[in-house]
Amino acid sequence: MHQRWLLGLLILISAQALAQDAKPLSLTEALKTAVERNLDIELQRVTIESQRISLDLTRAKYEPTVTADSSIASQDNRVENTNQGQVGANFNRETKRLNSAYSKTHDFGLTYRVDFNNSVRKSGAANEALFGTTYTSSINFSIEQQLLRGFGFDESVYRKDQFVAKGNYQSSLEDLKIQVETVLLNTEDAYWNLVASIEELKVAQQSLDLAKQLYEQNKVKIEVGTLAPIELVNTEATVASRENDIVTKENSVRAAEDALKKVMNLPVEQWRHSLKPSDELKIIETTPNLEADYQKALDARPESIKNRIAMDNAKAELKFQKNQLLPELKLTGGYGSSANSSNDVEFPEDAPPQIIGTGSFTDALSDTAAFDLPGWSVGLELSWTPFNRQAKLNQTQAEVTLRQRELETEQSQIVILEEVRAAIRDLETNQKSIKANEKTLKFREENLKAEEQKFQNGLSTNYRVSEVQEELAQARNSLIQSRVNYKKAVTKYHKALGQLNQMHNISVQ
Known part of the structure; x- marks a missing residue:
């Protein structure tokens, strides 16, 4: 009997130590x-970042493009007529170019481009007169507009x-x-499981206290001779059974704590601390409405979106x-x-008369x-594939995919309806x-x-009182x-309504 009381003392000390080491947690x-x-x-946040980059890549082709190129070329030639100098003599032609362009694709299939080209050409005859230097400059604006395809x-068409x-x-x-x-769902379930385990441990302790009270009453009755x-x-056996029940309940508390720690993904060093839930099992009744709730679910559920x-x-x-x-x-x-x-x-003095000119690159730019010498052009370009089998197959495939999405949507709506009805x-x-x-608990307490x-x-008998005590403990556990x-x-x-994040004020961005 002393061993049994020692076990009870150890249980009490262990529970107090755990309570002192427990960390309050809402x-x-x-x-x-x-x-x-x-x-x-x-991991899902990384996936989102990848999708965001893919989206940015589709926007890149609508950014303006600036290009520039420069070149220098030299070519030896032979004089072929007297206008160029002495026939048969060699001369050199050097050409330098500096070109730039700006282009951009816009909505509705429109592309425009601006080209700014410049060149310098220098020609001369070996050991004789200089033929001259020519400066050329031009600026051109061009557009291309798709009219059909x-x-x-x-x-969804021009920026698909x-x-x-x-x-x-x-x-x-x-x-x-x-x-x-x-x-959120798994964490809340684990949290309330821990609360339930702690409350059930309290019930087991209350049940043990009742058994001890009955044991003490029996000792008094035996001393006065009113009880064999x-x-x-019988009461000693009941006390022993309920002490064992406390050990089992304490193990359930530790298991529930570990389950919550796992869902929270706590660091290893924090697992040695116990968790003490600070939220109570307060019940606030919710009044559902099937039709309104179903519509809310269709509007807010991520699956529906x-x-x-x-x-x-x-x-x-x-x-x-x-x-x-289209063509x-x-x-x-x-x-x-x-x-x-x-x-x-x-x-040379004996050369044929020529048109003498003066100029510079600045003059050409000006x-x-x-x-002073504008030019313009307008044109139409038509390209048509008579059979266009690939485009027709692509359209058929798109129609099949759309039908699949319609069926998936209908199927999802049925699933959502069933989940809302089940939740209600x-x-x-x-x-x-x-x-x-x-009501049952009230009756058990009165009983x-x-x-x-x-x-x-x-x-009444010890056995019957112990039995009624067990019924009371079961009623308490059932209510919990x-x-x-x-x-x-x-x-x-x-969760069925798609409101769980908002309910707990959890941002997912």
């Missing part, structure tokens, strides 16, 4: 820690790749919401492929100005900028279960008082479990 803290440290969430006022990439990026954000909701000594054996994105992408692909069946017709146009300028030219049923069932267990009074008057189940049902309800 549900909000547990949820935020779990979200911040979850590796799957971090590649033309349209719908973003960007439209789809944007949808994929948004879809990856919804995947992050799904991942966060899963972590053999009756003490992803389906809408997939549908939009499929429609964009179909529009684009239909556009690709390619381009309107081209250009407008520009060019000018030449030459410097003084010297010839004449070009003044648009769980809420209502657990609300009723709490009320029923509260124990009556049975103890009968035992004091000699109208029904409250925990209701807390979990509320979490599943908000």
Whole structure:
């Protein structure tokens, strides 16, 4: 018997030591820690960054392009007529060029370009007169506008790749919401499981206290001769059984703590500390409405949003492929100005008369900028593939994909409806279960008082009192479990509506 009391003392000391080492933890803290440290969430954030880069890449082709090139060339030639000098003599022609261009692609299939070209050509005869230097400058504006294929006022046609990439990026954000909701659900379940284990340990301790009280009452009855000594054996067995139950409940608490630590992904050094939940099992009843809740779920559920994105992408692909069946017709146009300028030219006295000119590169630039000699052009370019089998197959494939997305959306709506209905049923069932267990507990408490009074008057037995005590413990545990189940049902309800992140004020960005 002394060993049994020593075991009880050790249990009490162990519980007090654990309580002193316990770290208070609110549900909000547990949820935020779990979200911040979850590796799957971090991996999804990396996926989002990858999708964002893919989206930026589709925008790159709409950025302006600036090009520039320069060159120098030298070519020896032979004089072929007297206008160039002495026939048969050699002369050298050197050409230098510096060109630049600016181009940009715009919406609706429009591309425009500006070219600015400049060159210097120098010609001369060996050991004789200098033929001269010619400066050339020009500026040209050109446009190219698609009129059939590649033309349209719908973003999903002229910027299809960007439209789809944007949808994929948004879809990856919804995947992050799904991942966060899963972590929140698992963490909250683990938190309330720990709360339930601690409360059940308290119930076991209360049950042990009742058994000890009955044991002490039996000792008094035996001393005064109103109870046979053999009756003490039954109460000793009950005390031993309930001490063992405490050991089992303590192990359940530690297991629940580890489960919560695992979901929170706590560092190894923090696992030696116990967790003490600070949130209580307070019940705030929720009043669901099936029709309104179902509509909320369709609007807010990440799965539903992803389906809408997939549908939009499929429609964009179909529009684009239909556009690709059209012939390619381009309107081209250009407008520009060019000018030449030459410097003084010297010839031998016996050379034929020449047109003598003076000029410089500045003169050429000035004449070009003044648009003294403008020029323009307008044209149409038509390209047509009579059979265009590839484009037709691509359109058929896009139609099949769109149909798949429609069926997936319908299927998802049914799944969401079923989950919302199930969540509402769980809420209502657990609300009723709490009320029923509260009544049961009240009756069990009254029954124990009556049975103890009968035992004091000699109208009941140790066995019956112990049995009623066990029934009371079961009623307490049932009420605890029904409250925990209701807390979990509320979490599943908000998850079914796509509101779990907002409910806990958790940002997923």
